[in-house]
Amino acid sequence: xxxxxxxxxxxxxxxxxxxxxxxxxxxxxxxxxxxxxxxxxxxxxxxxxxxxxxxxxxxxxxxxxxxxxxxxxxxxxxxxxxxxxxxxxxxxxxxxxxxxxxxxxxxxxxxxxxxxxxxxxxxxxxxxxxxxxxxxxxxxxxxxxxxxxxxxxxxxxxxxxxxxxxxxxxxxxxxxxxxxxxxxxxxxxxxxxxxxxxxxxxxxxxxxxxxxxxxxxxxxxxxxxxxxxxxxxxxxxxxxxxxxxxxxxxxxxxxxxxxxxxxxxxxxxxxxxxxxxxxxxxxxxxxxxxxxxxxxxxxxxxxxxxxxxxxxxxxxxxxxxxxxxxxxxxxxxxxxxxxxxxxxxxxxxxxxxxxxxxxxxxxxxxxxxxxxxxxxxxxxxxxxxxxxxxxxxxxxxxxxxxxxxxxxxxxxxxxxxxxxxxxxxxxxxxxxxxxxxxxxxxxxxxxxxxxxxxxxxxxxxxxxxxxxxxxxx
Amino acid sequence: xxxxxxxxxxxxxxxxxxxxxxxxxxxxxxxxxxxxxxxxxxxxxxxxxxxxxxxxxxxxxxxxxxxxxxxxxxxxxxxxxxxxxxxxxxxxxxxxxxxxxxx
Numbered sequence: 001x002x003x004x005x006x007x008x009x010x011x012x013x014x015x016x017x018x019x020x021x022x023x024x025x026x027x028x029x030x031x032x033x034x035x036x037x038x039x040x041x042x043x044x045x046x047x048x049x050x051x052x053x054x055x056x057x058x059x060x061x062x063x064x065x066x067x068x069x070x071x072x073x074x075x076x077x078x079x080x081x082x083x084x085x086x087x088x089x090x091x092x093x094x095x096x097x098x099x100x101x102x103x104x105x106x107x108x109x110x111x112x113x114x115x116x117x118x119x120x121x122x123x124x125x126x127x128x129x130x131x132x133x134x135x136x137x138x139x140x141x142x143x144x145x146x147x148x149x150x151x152x153x154x155x156x157x158x159x160x161x162x163x164x165x166x167x168x169x170x171x172x173x174x175x176x177x178x179x180x181x182x183x184x185x186x187x188x189x190x191x192x193x194x195x196x197x198x199x200x201x202x203x204x205x206x207x208x209x210x211x212x213x214x215x216x217x218x219x220x221x222x223x224x225x226x227x228x229x230x231x232x233x234x235x236x237x238x239x240x241x242x243x244x245x246x247x248x249x250x251x252x253x254x255x256x257x258x259x260x261x262x263x264x265x266x267x268x269x270x271x272x273x274x275x276x277x278x279x280x281x282x283x284x285x286x287x288x289x290x291x292x293x294x295x296x297x298x299x300x301x302x303x304x305x306x307x308x309x310x311x312x313x314x315x316x317x318x319x320x321x322x323x324x325x326x327x328x329x330x331x332x333x334x335x336x337x338x339x340x341x342x343x344x345x346x347x348x349x350x351x352x353x354x355x356x357x358x359x360x361x362x363x364x365x366x367x368x369x370x371x372x373x374x375x376x377x378x379x380x381x382x383x384x385x386x387x388x389x390x391x392x393x394x395x396x397x398x399x400x401x402x403x404x405x406x407x408x409x410x411x412x413x414x415x416x417x418x419x420x421x422x423x424x425x426x427x428x429x430x431x432x433x434x435x436x437x438x439x440x441x442x443x444x445x446x447x448x449x450x451x452x453x454x455x456x457x458x459x460x461x462x463x464x465x466x467x468x469x470x471x472x473x
Numbered sequence: 474x475x476x477x478x479x480x481x482x483x484x485x486x487x488x489x490x491x492x493x494x495x496x497x498x499x500x501x502x503x504x505x506x507x508x509x510x511x512x513x514x515x516x517x518x519x520x521x522x523x524x525x526x527x528x529x530x531x532x533x534x535x536x537x538x539x540x541x542x543x544x545x546x547x548x549x550x551x552x553x554x555x556x557x558x559x560x561x562x563x564x565x566x567x568x569x570x571x572x573x574x575x576x
Contacts, residue, residue, distance in 0.1 A: 007496070159549040159552070174513075174514075176510060176511075177511040178489070179509040181496070182499065183495065187510060195532070195534070326558070326561075330565065379551050380549060381552070382558065394560075411564070412564075
C-alpha cells in the first residue's frame with residue numbers, strides 16, 4: 001500500500017521520519033517535561049574535541065588563520081575617545097574547503113552519516129551550510145540533496161541564494177528549490193522518506209560539536225601569538241549554532257573570561273514567510289528574523305531537541321543595520337585588502353563599534369569570514385535591492401526601515417551597536433517553555449534547567465513563574 | 474520553440490501545494506500563491522517547454538514536472554555599478570590616510 005503523501009499525513013509522521021534519518025533516540029535524554037539532559041546529549045551523541053579535530057583534519061577543515069585588521073583598528077581609534085579602540089582581529093573561516101565556518105558543522109554531520117552507513121545526506125538550508133554539506137559529501141563519497149527556499153512567486157531569486165545553489169551544484173549535489181514558505185519542511189520530510197538518507201541537520205549534537213573547534217582554536221591561537229585570551233569574541237547570530245559551538249569551544253579551552261557577544265542584522269518589520277518581503281531583504285541570514293526566534297524558542301528546529309542553545313552562552317546580544325554592514329564590507333575591502341562576506345561582516349560591524357568602547361590594549365575577535373563572489377558581494381546585493389524598490393540613502397542608519405530603504409552611514413562614526421535586552425529574550429524563552437508544554441506546574445528539575453538554559457538566576461525564573469501562576473512541585 | 478532532447482540537462486517545475494492547501498500559519502500574501510518546487514536533472518524523453526517530462530536528478534531520483542529550461546544558466550552576477558559604494562570607499566581612504574588620493 002502506498003503511503004499517504006498529503007501535507008497533514010507527512011507532518012504527522014515527522015517524529016518517525018526524523019528518528020530514522022538522524023539515528024538519535026532523543027527520548028533517552030528527556031525528563032518527560034520541559035527539561036532534558038543537554039550535557040549528556042552532547043556527550044553521548046557527539047564526539048570528543050580530539051575526535052572532531054581528527055575528523056575535520058581528514059577533510060582539511062579548520063585551523064584557519066587569524067588576521068589582525070590594523071587599518072580598521074586605526075579607523076576605530078580615530079573615532080573613539082582617547083585611550084579607547086581595541087585591536088580588531090578576524091578568524092578567516094573563508095579558508096575552509098567550502099568557504100565558510102559551516103564546513104566544520106558539515107564535516108562531523110557527513111562523517112557521522114557515513115559511519116552509520118547512510119548512502120546520502122539531505123539538508124534544508126538556503127545558506128552556506130548547503131555548500132558545506134555538498135563539499136563534505138563530495139569528499140566522503142556520499143550523495144547529497146540540498147533543499148533551499150530560493151524564489152518568490154515570480155521565480156525571482158535572492159542573488160545570494162542563487163550563488164549558494166550554484167556552489168552546491170558545483171560540488172555535485174542535487175538542489176531542490178522552493179518558493180517562499182515554512183512548508184519547505186514538508187518537502188524535506190518527503191525527501192528523507194523517499195531516499196532514506198541522513199538528515200544533516202544544522203542542529204544535531206555532532207553539528208554543533210563541529211563548531212567547538214572554532215572557539216578552541218581561537219583560544220589556542222591567541223595564547224601562542226599574543227600570550228593571552230581575547231577579551232571579547234563577536235559571533236554573527238542566526239540559528240544559534242555559531243554562538244553555541246564557538247562558546248563551548250572557548251570554555252573547553254578554559255577561556256572562561258571571554259565575553260560572548262552575538263550580533264545580528266536588524267530586519268525588524270519584515271515577515272520571514274512573506275512572498276512579498278522575501279526579496280526585500282539584503283541579508284539571507286545572520287539577521288533578527290532567525291536570531292530572535294531561535295534564541296527564544298530553539299526547539300523550533302528540524303530535530304526534537306536543538307543542540308544550539310544560544311541563551312546558554314550569550315553575554316550580550318547587539319543589533320546592527322543593513323547599511324552599516326555594507327559600509328564595513330567596503331572598509332574590509334579597501335582598508336584591509338580582503339573581500340569577504342556577507343556573513344562575518346555583521347559581527348565585524350558590531351566589533352568596529354564595540355572596539356571603540358574598549359581600551360586600546362584590549363582584544364576583540366570576529367570569529368568568522370566567508371567567501372564572497374557573484375550574488376554575495378555588496379554590488380549585486382545593492383543592485384538587487386534597487387530593482388526591488390529599496391532606496392539606498394546616506395544618513396543615520398537608525399532611521400532605516402527594512403524593506404523600504406537601506407541607509408549607509410554618512411560617516412563611520414554613525415556606526416553603532418544597539419543592545420538587545422537579553423532579559424527580554426530570557427523572559428520570552430521561559431514563557432515559551434511554559435506555553436508550549438502547556439503546564440501549570442513544573443518540577444524542580446525543570447526549574448534548574450530553565451535557570452541554566454536561560455543563563456540566569458533563581459529569582460529571575462521565579463518571578464516569571466509567579467507572573468504565569470506556575471508552581472514548582 | 475525551445476525543446477529538450479532525451480539526455481539534455483534540464484530544469485523542471487512542480488506545484489507542491491495549491492494556494493488552498495497552504496499551511497495555516499502562512500501570511501496572507503504567501504497564501505495567495507502555490508508552493509512551487511524547481512529541480513534539475515537529465516531529460517528521460519524529448520519534450521517541449523511547458524510540457525510534462527521525467528528527469529533523473531544528480532542523486533538518481535526520478536522526478537516528473539513541467540519543463541521550464543534546457544541547460545539552464547546561472548543568472549546571478551556582480552550586478553550594476555553602485556556609485557554609493559565608491560563614495561564609501563573614497564570617504565574611508567580620506568579619513569584614514571587623508572590628502573589627495575592621486576598623490
